[in-house]
Amino acid sequence: MPHPRIAPPQPGTALPWRDLAAAWVLMLLLAGLAWVLTVAQSRDMPMEPGTMGLALPVFLVLWVTMMVAMMFPSMAPVAITWARAIGRQSVGAARAARIAQFAGGYLLAWAAFGLVAYGALAATARLVDGRPDAGRWLGAAAFLLAGLYQFGPLKRVCLLHCRNPLSHLVRYARFRPWARDLRVGAHHGLYCVGCCWGLMVVLVPLGVMNVAAMAALAGVVFLEKLWRWGPWLTWAVGVAFLVLAALVPFQDWLLPGLRMPSM
Template sequence: MTAAWSLMLLLAVLAWVLVVGQADGSMDMGPGTMGLGLPLFLLLWVIMMIAMMFPSVAPVAVTWVRAIGRQSSGAVRAARTTQFVGGYLIAWTAFGLIVYGILTVTGNVVESHPEAGRWIGAGAFLLAGLHQLSPLKNMCLSHCRSPMGQLVQYTGYRSGGARDLRVGIHHGLYCVGCCWGLMIVLIPLGTMNIAAMAGLAAVIFIEKLWRLGPVFSTVVGVAFLVLAALAPFQSWLLPGLEQHAGM
């Protein structure tokens, strides 16, 4: 189990190194997709998700390895765990397609109407805040915090080809449902804003693993609502939307 933990965390560290390297100068590209086509954007998005999500999803992956059982060889366990992680990333890649569309529209709007950026930013914070306080957030967060019950069901009922891949996709969709609001705030803060990414990764980790995670999630939601109220009047809260306007 220690090897699985170590591998997941090592991949997260390597992903952070790649993201930090790519972020150099990316914020100067202004709002939108940073000039990236869809394939390159999705590749970068997957690397970002590995960096931000793997520390909090590692316990689930380790639990799944335990559920597979010790009767399997190390190679089989590694292959099945890889399928689980791959399915998890497929779910986040699908969400990345939506993010790409949103960023494309956002970049076009802000380029034509720079003042719209403050309202887009306020809307993103408002949406994130409302999501943090919503029943959907609570349901998905409950799953992410206590996956054992679901994993037992997977073991009992999820049979057939590519079971582990389908299990990973299923868990990944819950994770997207839990965290999509947090990802939305990268629109006003900057898609490649390393400080924002690190802060959100910490929020996700605390929400899922701390004893008072649900309470912390509510506090974060209230903070986003406050930022939504301030955003139209405080441009410094919107670095991801102001760069283009100043060019």
């Protein structure tokens, strides 16, 4: 017997308002809890280059927690839109489990990027430890890369997906049922990584556990994806990063994440 397929979402196929409200509240509560954990952890960690002495598994746990804090508010509308697509085929606990799989797949994509981030941070620490003056040029390069990426075609394509994912969700509805929700979340997460990795790069000079920088970037991510003028904000942030790239070689105070701790 062939596997049943989910029909594409039709107008009027909506979750009850209570379910929509519950989904939003759950996402925001998870993001809020992740912020509490991140802030608490940041108080016990020094602002220094590299992986802050963390082993890879611990770093990934911390990284995923940070991504829940920073990304869940902007991911929630997509997860809820997907819930509308599957709403007629699942109810109650089954629907919640499918949304959880979507979120899990999304975080898998960011965890994979966390592996890359860990390697880059470890290399940064070795370079700065051997040549302390290299920090200012690494910082300039990070801001330059992030600024240029804001104007690049890949950023534009990924941001378009994140701002209007409905056409992709319709295509996802035709996937075979095996781990479909997990794969949908991972696929959307890869687009989100493509949209936001340039923003994450600036945490190298600003500090991976710099809570103020994380909060500012989370605000940028949210507005880029959901605000009417989000694409204009993308360009404005790109210009700001390029200005910082020109300034940081002469302003060490802009590089708290690349200064070696004083003995």
